[in-house]
Amino acid sequence: MPTTLAADVTAWYARAARDLPWRAPDAGPWAVLVSEVMLQQTPVRRVLPAYQAWLRRWPTPAALAADEPGDAVRAWGKLGYPRRALRLHACARAIVAEHGGTVPRELDELLALPGVGSYTARAVAAFAFGLRHPVVDTNVRRVVARAVHGRGEAGPPATARDLAEVTALLPADTGEAVRFSVAVMELGALVCTARGPRCGECPLIARCAWNRAGRPEYSGPRVRPQRFAGTDRQVRGLLLDVLREGPGPVTRTALDAVWSEPVQRERALGALLADGLIHRLPDGRYALPR
Structure with a gap:
């Protein structure tokens, strides 16, 4: 019986996944939320030391909420986009004030937290609480664009379309859907990369529409890269x-x-x-x- 795309990706993840602290079985919802906020537009190697230091100092939302927002900004260091530190501090105070210090599990409650957008809310619901939600980041969009649509790049995001496309790939079983969500993200980060994809190592090479088409150059609309120096x-x-x-x-x-x-x-x-x-x-x- 032929395997599904989700099954192929999940089987690859079982042997290739990185050992990251926010994926540990005992990583609670607060740890997952902190990691997701820090990982936005920031590579894992830079996030790891900041994440570990942050949770040592503020292991719970209440611990962070009790300190000043300036403490969060100072601890954020050079992760970039420091408004995320203010938003995470505001989020901690909202969790304390509105949820008794416990990170909420329902999607609408997560979306109502300060600074928590569509991606972060779904990531926390899936990875912290094991709920079946599509989790769509840049890596996931790239895998879908190549494997399903035969395009070398995903192009500009379109939230409703992107969520619908990933939802269509989710296994019906909730646990399998959560595993697929983290697995496809990992595949995009490690193998199906933006530059120099390692197609020979990809579990989807036989079914990838882009590979079958000869990996054509992308000619659609692009997301312009952000420069930094002098800005x-x-x-x-x-x-x-x-x-x-x-x-x-x-x-x-x-x-x-x-x-x-x-x-x-x-x-x-x-x-x-x-x-x-x-x-x-x-x-x-x-x-x-x-």
Whole structure:
């Protein structure tokens, strides 16, 4: 009897999966939620030390909620996109206030948490609570685009379409669906990569529509890659580093010293203030949020 795509991917995962702490049987829902927030647009190798340090300091939502948001921003370090730290702190406080300190399991409750979007809510529901939900990230979209549709790239995301396509691949059994969800994500991360896919190692090579078509070049719409050097994002990071690495509030002179172009520096500083990542004190100095 022919196997399904899901069965092939799950069998591969059973022998090839990375040993990651948030996949451990005793990793609770809070640990899964923290990992999913940290892993957004950030590779595993950078997340691991920050994740471990974070859970040592804040093993529960209540522990994080009891500290200041600035503590979360400081601990976030150089993971990038530091607004995620503020959102995770706000999420912890909402979990304490609205759910008695326990991460909720239902999708609508997860979606209602601050900073928790469609992907994160479904990932936590599936990986922390074993519920049957489609979990769609960039890696999953790439596998589906190649194996099912014969396209070398997934192109721009379309949430409703992407969820429907992955739902159609989910096994009916809930446990098998959860295993497939993590397995197909791992396949995209390790084998069916954006650049240099290792097709010879892929469990789907015989059924992959892209491989059968001769792996044609992708000619559809693309998601433009984000550059970093010289951007406002880089300047915001440099300014925030001054505050994270110092013992307390800093002067404007200390901030001005990290970027020489005044217009861009002012724009970046204004964005940090607007996002709530830093505050201007009455004496004119700047500090992490409280």
